[in-house]
Amino acid sequence: MKIITASKYRKELTKSRGSIEKNAQLDEAVLAILSEVRKNGDEALRRYTEQFDLVSLDTLRVSDEEFQEAKGMVSPEFIAAMEAAKENIASFHQEQKEHSWFTQPQSGVMLGQKVTPLSRVGIYIPGGKAAYPSTVFMNALPAKIAGVLSIIITTPPQKNGKVNPHVLVAAEMAGVNEVYKVGGAQAIAALAYGTETISKVNKIVGPGNAFVARAKKWVYGEVAIDMIAGPSEICVVADRTCHPSFAAADLLSQAEHDEEAAAICIVNDEETARLIDEEVNKQLAALERKQIAEKSIETNGRIVIAADLTEAFELVNLLAPEHLEIMTENPMEQLQFVQNAGAIFLGDHSPEVLGDYFAGPNHTLPTSGTAAFASPLGIYDFMKKSSIIHYSQAAFSKAADSIATIAKTEGLGAHARAAEIRKAASKDR
Amino acid sequence: MKIITASKYRKELTKSRGSIEKNAQLDEAVLAILSEVRKNGDEALRRYTEQFDLVSLDTLRVSDEEFQEAKGMVSPEFIAAMEAAKENIASFHQEQKEHSWFTQPQSGVMLGQKVTPLSRVGIYIPGGKAAYPSTVFMNALPAKIAGVLSIIITTPPQKNGKVNPHVLVAAEMAGVNEVYKVGGAQAIAALAYGTETISKVNKIVGPGNAFVARAKKWVYGEVAIDMIAGPSEICVVADRTCHPSFAAADLLSQAEHDEEAAAICIVNDEETARLIDEEVNKQLAALERKQIAEKSIETNGRIVIAADLTEAFELVNLLAPEHLEIMTENPMEQLQFVQNAGAIFLGDHSPEVLGDYFAGPNHTLPTSGTAAFASPLGIYDFMKKSSIIHYSQAAFSKAADSIATIAKTEGLGAHARAAEIRKAASKDR
Numbered sequence: 001m002k003i004i005t006a007s008k009y010r011k012e013l014t015k016s017r018g019s020i021e022k023n024a025q026l027d028e029a030v031l032a033i034l035s036e037v038r039k040n041g042d043e044a045l046r047r048y049t050e051q052f053d054l055v056s057l058d059t060l061r062v063s064d065e066e067f068q069e070a071k072g073m074v075s076p077e078f079i080a081a082m083e084a085a086k087e088n089i090a091s092f093h094q095e096q097k098e099h100s101w102f103t104q105p106q107s108g109v110m111l112g113q114k115v116t117p118l119s120r121v122g123i124y125i126p127g128g129k130a131a132y133p134s135t136v137f138m139n140a141l142p143a144k145i146a147g148v149l150s151i152i153i154t155t156p157p158q159k160n161g162k163v164n165p166h167v168l169v170a171a172e173m174a175g176v177n178e179v180y181k182v183g184g185a186q187a188i189a190a191l192a193y194g195t196e197t198i199s200k201v202n203k204i205v206g207p208g209n210a211f212v213a214r215a216k217k218w219v220y221g222e223v224a225i226d227m228i229a230g231p232s233e234i235c236v237v238a239d240r241t242c243h244p245s246f247a248a249a250d251l252l253s254q255a256e257h258d259e260e261a262a263a264i265c266i267v268n269d270e271e272t273a274r275l276i277d278e279e280v281n282k283q284l285a286a287l288e289r290k291q292i293a294e295k296s297i298e299t300n301g302r303i304v305i306a307a308d309l310t311e312a313f314e315l316v317n318l319l320a321p322e323h324l325e326i327m328t329e330n331p332m333e334q335l336q337f338v339q340n341a342g343a344i345f346l347g348d349h350s351p352e353v354l355g356d357y358f359a360g361p362n363h364t365l366p367t368s369g370t371a372a373f374a375s376p377l378g379i380y381d382f383m384k385k386s387s388i389i390h391y392s393q394a395a396f397s398k399a400a401d402s403i404a405t406i407a408k409t410e411g412l413g414a415h416a417r418a419a420e421i422r423k424a425a426s427k428d429r
Numbered sequence: 430m431k432i433i434t435a436s437k438y439r440k441e442l443t444k445s446r447g448s449i450e451k452n453a454q455l456d457e458a459v460l461a462i463l464s465e466v467r468k469n470g471d472e473a474l475r476r477y478t479e480q481f482d483l484v485s486l487d488t489l490r491v492s493d494e495e496f497q498e499a500k501g502m503v504s505p506e507f508i509a510a511m512e513a514a515k516e517n518i519a520s521f522h523q524e525q526k527e528h529s530w531f532t533q534p535q536s537g538v539m540l541g542q543k544v545t546p547l548s549r550v551g552i553y554i555p556g557g558k559a560a561y562p563s564t565v566f567m568n569a570l571p572a573k574i575a576g577v578l579s580i581i582i583t584t585p586p587q588k589n590g591k592v593n594p595h596v597l598v599a600a601e602m603a604g605v606n607e608v609y610k611v612g613g614a615q616a617i618a619a620l621a622y623g624t625e626t627i628s629k630v631n632k633i634v635g636p637g638n639a640f641v642a643r644a645k646k647w648v649y650g651e652v653a654i655d656m657i658a659g660p661s662e663i664c665v666v667a668d669r670t671c672h673p674s675f676a677a678a679d680l681l682s683q684a685e686h687d688e689e690a691a692a693i694c695i696v697n698d699e700e701t702a703r704l705i706d707e708e709v710n711k712q713l714a715a716l717e718r719k720q721i722a723e724k725s726i727e728t729n730g731r732i733v734i735a736a737d738l739t740e741a742f743e744l745v746n747l748l749a750p751e752h753l754e755i756m757t758e759n760p761m762e763q764l765q766f767v768q769n770a771g772a773i774f775l776g777d778h779s780p781e782v783l784g785d786y787f788a789g790p791n792h793t794l795p796t797s798g799t800a801a802f803a804s805p806l807g808i809y810d811f812m813k814k815s816s817i818i819h820y821s822q823a824a825f826s827k828a829a830d831s832i833a834t835i836a837k838t839e840g841l842g843a844h845a846r847a848a849e850i851r852k853a854a855s856k857d858r
Contacts, residue, residue: 077834
C-alpha cells in the first residue's frame with residue numbers, strides 16, 4: 001500500500017470527488033430508457049431485458065413455484081445464518097422507531113407531529129453473477145418494521161430467466177413476495193412511473209451500477225430515493241496495540257468489492273504502518289478476488305501516518321468514511337472525536353463484515369464523503385412526518401395581529417386577510 | 430371556482446404531475462452556470478450578478494454596517510411580531526431534537542446510533558421585489574437548534590446593491606451573520622463547490638425559482654438538499670359546519686402566491702360548495718394581488734363534492750397536499766384518516782397563515798404530492814446519524830461462522846476471511 005504523510009493525504013482529500021459534467025453520455029442513455037418505459041410500459045421492460053440481460057420473459061413477476069423451487073436450492077447453513085442475522089437486524093431497527101407526539105405549549109394551542117409509514121416502496125437488488133441476499137434484508141426489514149404495506153423488489157434475471165435462489169429465499173424471509181425480473185435503469189423507471197404490472201412506488205432504495213444510480217438521480221423528486229451510492233470505503237484507525245493481521249484482513253475485505261473501492265488506514269507510528277502493509281501483501285496473495293483487491297489497493301489504498309490520534313481523527317472527519325474501524329487502545333473513548341462516519345466499528349473484534357451481514361445496524365451507508373451530511377438507511381427512511389396545528393378561537397385572536405404584520409411585510413395581503421377575517425368575526429360575537 | 434365531482438377529481442389526480450424531459454433547455458443554462466462558478470469562483474459570481482441582478486458588487490458579503498442600517502429601516506411592530514414567532518418556532522423545533530442512544534442486546538455486544546449536527550449549512554433566500562423574513566426563520570432556526578456551527582445565507586441583491594432590511598434583521602435575530610449577495614443558480618454553485626469567499630457547505634436548503642430548484646437537483650449528491658419545491662398547494666376539507674368566509678380566505682391566501690399555486694376544497698354537500706364559491710368570488714374582488722389569485726383559482730382551483738368525509742379523505746391521501754385544513758364538525762377525530770399531508774390544520778381558527786408565520790412548525794413543506802414520501806423541514810434535516818457497533822472477542826467468536834457463511838454465499842472470500850482470521854486467533858490463545 002502507499003504509505004503517505006498526513007499533510008499529503010489532507011491535500012488528496014481537498015480535491016473534489018465527483019463531477020457532474022462527465023455524465024452527459026450516460027445521461028443520454030438513461031433518459032432514453034426512462035422515457036421509453038414511461039411511454040411503453042411492460043413492452044419496453046421486456047425489450048430492455050432481452051437487450052441487456054439476454055433473456056426473453058413472458059412473465060415479469062416471480063411465481064410462487066419459483067419461490068418454492070428456490071427454497072430447495074439453498075443450504076440449511078445459509079438459512080440458519082440468515083435467521084440469526086434477521087433477528088439482529090430487526091431488533092436494531094425496532095429501536096429506531098419514531099412515534100407521533102403532541103405538545104400543548106399554551107392554553108388553546110396543540111401542536112404535534114404525526115409519523116406515518118410510506119405506502120409503497122421499491123427495492124433494487126443488483127443481479128448478474130453475484131447474489132446479495134444481505135442487501136434484501138438490509139432494505140426490506142426496515143421497511144417492514146416501519147409499517148410499509150407494499151414492498152416490492154426488482155432485480156435483473158440470470159441468463160436462465162430465474163432470480164438467484166438466495167435472493168428469493170431472503171425476500172420471502174423478509175416478508176416480500178412481490179419480486180420482478182427487471183434490472184438497470186428500466187427497473188428504476190418502472191418503479192418511478194409504474195407500468196401495467198408494476199405499480200408506481202413512493203420511494204426507491206437499494207444499490208446498483210452506474211445506470212441505476214444515474215436513473216435514481218433523474219427520478220429523484222418524482223419519487224424519493226435513499227441515496228446515490230458511490231464506491232465503497234473503509235477507514236481503519238490503528239495504533240501499535242492493534243492486530244496488524246486483523247486490520248489488513250478488513251482493508252482487503254473492502255478492496256475485494258471492486259476496483260474503485262478505497263481502503264484507507266490511519267496510524268500514529270511508522271512501525272504499525274509497516275506491519276499492516278506487510279500483512280496486506282501477505283494476505284492479498286491468498287484471495288480468490290485477488291485481481292480486484294490488488295487493483296483497488298494499488299489505486300486507492302493508503303496508509304497515512306498521522307502525528308497522533310488527534311490528527312488521525314481530524315483526517316477521519318475530513319474523509320467522512322462509509323465504514324470507520326477504531327483499533328486503538330481505548331476505542332470507546334475515541335468515539336467522541338468522530339463527527340463524520342457512516343458506521344463506527346469499535347475494537348479488534350468488530351470488523352466491517354460484522355456490520356455488513358450480522359450485527360443489526362444497516363449496511364446501506366453514505367459513501368464518498370457523504371457521511372458529512374447523510375445517515376445510514378433506517379426506519380426513518382420509510383416513515384414521514386406531518387405537522388399538526390390547532391389553535392382555539394381565543395388563542396388565534398391573540399396571535400392574529402402579529403401574523404397580519406408579518407404577512408403585510410412580505411406583501412401578501414390575502415395572507416393578512418385570512419388572519420384578520422377571523423379576528424373580526426371573534427369580535428362580532 | 431370549478432365545482433367538480435369526486436370521480437372527475439380522482440381522474441385529474443392520476444395524471445403524472447411532473448416531467449423530466451421538458452427541462453433540457455433549463456438544464457443547459459443551469460449546467461453552464463454551475464460549471465463557470467466551479468471554474469472561476471467569485472469572478473463568475475460577480476459577472477452573473479451584474480447580468481441577472483443588474484448590480485455591480487465589490488464585496489459579496491453583507492457588512493456589519495449594512496446589518497446596523499437594516500435595523501433602522503424596520504418597524505418596532507415587525508420586530509415584536511418576529512420575536513413572538515421566533516419563540517414559537519424555536520420551541521417547536523426543540524421538541525424534535527433527537528439524541529444519541531445505545532443498547533446492549535446481549536452480553537459483549539453494544540450497538541447504538543450517534544447523532545451529530547452538520548458542520549456547515551447554506552440557506553437560499555429568494556429576493557427581488559418580495560422579502561421573506563419568515564423563510565429566514567424557518568430555515569435558520571432549526572439549523573441553529575440542531576447545533577450547526579456555521580450557517581450562511583445567500584440571497585440576490587436588490588437593484589441598489591443591498592439586501593432587503595427585513596431579511597437582514599431576521600437573519601441577525603436567528604443568529605446568522607454570514608450573508609452573501611448572490612442569487613440564482615450561481616448561488617447554489619457557490620454553496621455546493623465553494624469559491625474564494627464562500628466556503629462549500631454540507632447541505633443547501635431554502636426555496637427558489639426554477640433555476641435555483643434545477644441547480645439544487647444537479648448538485649444533489651455532492652451536497653445534501655432539503656427538497657425540490659414545486660408550486661404551493663392548500664386543500665381545505667369542509668362540511669356544512671364550516672365558516673365559508675374562513676375557508677374562502679384560506680383558499681385565496683394560497684392562490685395569491687403565484688399563478689401555479691393550487692387551492693383545492695373538498696366538501697360533502699353541494700350547498701357548502703356553493704357558499705364557499707360565492708365567498709371566494711366576493712373576497713377575490715378586494716385583493717391586492719387579485720390578478721395572480723384569479724389566474725390561480727381559474728386554472729388550478731377546484732371545489733370537489735365528495736359523497737361523504739370518508740371519500741373526502743381518500744382524495745386527500747391521493748392528493749397528498751402540502752397544507753391540509755380540516756374544517757368539519759370534529760376535526761380532531763378525523764386526524765386518524767390523514768395519511769399524506771405536509772401540515773395539518775385543525776378547526777376554524779387554525780388557518781394556513783398561522784403555520785406560515787407563527788405557530789412553530791416549519792412552513793417548508795413537501796409540495797406537489799411529495800407529502801406521500803417527504804416530511805416538513807425539521808431538526809432531523811440538520812443532523813445525521815452514525816451507527817455504532819462493538820462486539821467482544823467472545824461475542825464475535827459465536828457470530829463468526831454465520832458471518833462467513835453469508836459472505837461465501839455472496840462470493841466475497843476476503844469478507845469471510847476477516848471473520849475467520851479472528852475466530853482462529855481466539856482459538857490459538
